[in-house]
Every structure is written in structure tokens, then in C-alpha cells.
Amino acid sequence: MEGSETEKPAARALMACKKCTEPLQLRWKYCPICATKIPYACLQCFQPMSPSFRFCSSCGGQNQRWIPGRNLNFQSVSRENFDKNGVLYNLATQFGDRAYTNPKESGVIDIRFSPDGANYYSKSTGHLTGNYEKSAKIIAENKHPGDNATQWSKGAPNAWFVIDLKNAKVKLTKYVYRGDYGGGNNHPKTWELQGSNDGTNWVTLKTHNNDSSVSMTNCGGWDVQATEAFSQFKIQNKGAPNHLCCSGIEFYGNFSQG
Numbered sequence: 001m002e003g004s005e006t007e008k009p010a011a012r013a014l015m016a017c018k019k020c021t022e023p024l025q026l027r028w029k030y031c032p033i034c035a036t037k038i039p040y041a042c043l044q045c046f047q048p049m050s051p052s053f054r055f056c057s058s059c060g061g062q063n064q065r066w067i068p069g070r071n072l073n074f075q076s077v078s079r080e081n082f083d084k085n086g087v088l089y090n091l092a093t094q095f096g097d098r099a100y101t102n103p104k105e106s107g108v109i110d111i112r113f114s115p116d117g118a119n120y121y122s123k124s125t126g127h128l129t130g131n132y133e134k135s136a137k138i139i140a141e142n143k144h145p146g147d148n149a150t151q152w153s154k155g156a157p158n159a160w161f162v163i164d165l166k167n168a169k170v171k172l173t174k175y176v177y178r179g180d181y182g183g184g185n186n187h188p189k190t191w192e193l194q195g196s197n198d199g200t201n202w203v204t205l206k207t208h209n210n211d212s213s214v215s216m217t218n219c220g221g222w223d224v225q226a227t228e229a230f231s232q233f234k235i236q237n238k239g240a241p242n243h244l245c246c247s248g249i250e251f252y253g254n255f256s257q258g
Contacts, residue, residue, distance in 0.1 A: 082219075127152075177214055
């Protein structure tokens with residue numbers, strides 16, 4: 001009968017596209033008009049927010065896509081690719097809810113370097129000193145981009161970098177590491193993996209002494225027996241070569257947010 005069907009409510013607009021002003025709707029990942037990537041937003045007030053937040057910083061509402069906890073177990077690794085089970089990959093995709101974007105670029109993690117650590121090399125760019133964005137991006141990248149790309153430090157003793165998961169924590173069971181893919185063979189050999197929840201007090205989770213696991217053709221991987229969860233992880237160089245280089249890192253274990 002005419003008029004008997006119940007009308008479906010219109011989808012509620014989330015915000016307007018910053019590029020073309022098209023009204024956007026909940027759970028859309030890209031603008032259907034101009035393909036601009038849509039920022040992660042609160043499902044209650046529709047304001048942009050970090051996906052790692054348990055509660056919205058604008059309205060205080062609970063993040064309905066917040067993941068309370070799960071085990072992220074290592075599966076496999078190749079020279080170029082980490083698997084899709086790791087912490088950084090799942091933060092980058094919000095556990096499959098979004099297309100992959102480098103987690104440093106999307107802001108779900110942060111990366112910090114020792115004073116001489118934020119440098120980048122690739123065949124096409126050459127040596128770029130003080131290039132934080134490229135240095136941080138290559139460390140967080142799931143799939144190596146090729147072009148002999150790598151982060152490198154200038155050679156000061158005890159160089160380091162930190163991966164900050166912000167509002168997420170992991171009780172580590174394993175981590176994997178790509179070394180100097182630039183061709184200089186400055187792969188770490190003597191170093192520590194450390195964990196912290198405040199960026200000041202650090203606990204050593206794994207010690208490496210003259211470890212040759214990482215090479216130009218091999219990605220290293222090690223089991224970790226952590227007794228607590230941490231939100232920040234530091235690679236702390238402890239010996240030669242002093243040029244600390246990394247072209248990718250990934251973590252596995254019991255994941256939680258908040």
C-alpha cells in the first residue's frame with residue numbers, strides 16, 4: 001500500500017570535506033566526491049579525535065571503537081614486509097576498520113630521536129640530515145618502500161629512538177627490526193630494547209650483545225618475556241657501530257588501550 005513502508009532515517013552528516021565541502025557520514029573513510037581521506041572522529045559529537053583515545057577529548061563520550069584488549073601474535077616476516085598482526089599495523093588500520101596509513105603520519109603513534117638520530121637516506125634523495133618526517137615514517141612503515149631507504153644517526157655514542165604508542169600499551173612477547181637497508185651495513189649489534197610508561201623511567205626488556213641477526217638481507221626477530229605492559233619502547237644503542245640505523249620495527253603481545 002502506498003505510504004505503508006517505514007521511511008529509513010537519513011544518515012547523519014559527520015562533517016564537511018575540507019577539500020570539496022561535501023557532507024560526510026559516519027564510518028566513511030574517504031570523501032565520495034574528491035577521495036580526500038576523512039579524519040577519525042567521535043561517533044557522538046563528530047569531532048576529530050585520536051583513535052587511541054578511550055574517551056573523546058571534545059565531549060567526553062566513550063570511543064565506541066576503542067579496543068579494550070587482545071593478543072597480537074607474530075606470524076611471519078620477510079625482508080621487505082612485516083605481517084599484519086603487529087601493534088603498529090593494527091593501530092594504523094584500527095584493527096581493520098580503516099585502510100592502512102603509516103601510523104606516524106596519521107598521528108596514532110609518536111617517534112622521538114636522540115639529538116643526532118633523525119636522518120634519512122635513500123638512493124633517490126641521498127643523505128638528508130635533520131629530516132624528522134622521513135626518518136620517523138620509515139621506522140613505522142609496515143612494508144619497506146624500497147630505494148634503499150633507512151633512518152640513520154650521525155655516529156654519536158648511545159644513539160636511540162622511541163616509539164610512543166600514546167594511549168595504548170603492550171605486554172611484549174616479540175619484536176622485529178629492519179636494519180640499515182641503505183647499504184652501509186650499520187646494523188645494530190649491541191643494544192637494548194627498553195619499555196616505559198612515562199618516558200623517564202625505563203625497564204630493559206631485551207639485551208643484545210654482538211647480535212648479528214639483522215643484516216642487509218635479513219630482518220631480525222626476537223622473543224621478549226615482558227612482565228608488564230608499556231606504552232613507550234626505546235631502541236638504545238650500546239656499542240659499535242655507533243651509526244644506529246633502522247628501516248622498520250614492529251611489536252607483538254597483549255594489547256590494551258586506556
